[in-house]
Amino acid sequence: MPLRLVDVDPVDVATLSAAAAALGAIALREPEGGGVPAKGDLVAVAARISGLLDLADTAESIVLREYLAAAGPGGDVVLTSAVEEAYRITAARIDTMWPRGHSLT
16 A cells, blocks of 8 residues: 655644534434435544544654655655554554545546
8 A cells, every 4th residue: 555645734634623523423413315425424534534634643644654755756666674564554544544445646
């Protein structure tokens, strides 16, 4: 699974979190409409994406980020065994938060 590191403005993460909270408040007040995805699903997806963008560092994610930063932008990177393990752990952590059944493309 390819992994790309990006810088995300904390204001954007806060905005997405606030939107998820506002949608959640609306979803609790209004009945579901027919033919559209459940509002709760939309809230859950927005909250998970916000959580992914604001994921706290772990020892493994720091190792991985520093290794990729040292390699520079673009091109393929060959991982050492230790960095590959850090990648595996980080990717598994991200995968648990990714909204199932939803695609951003």
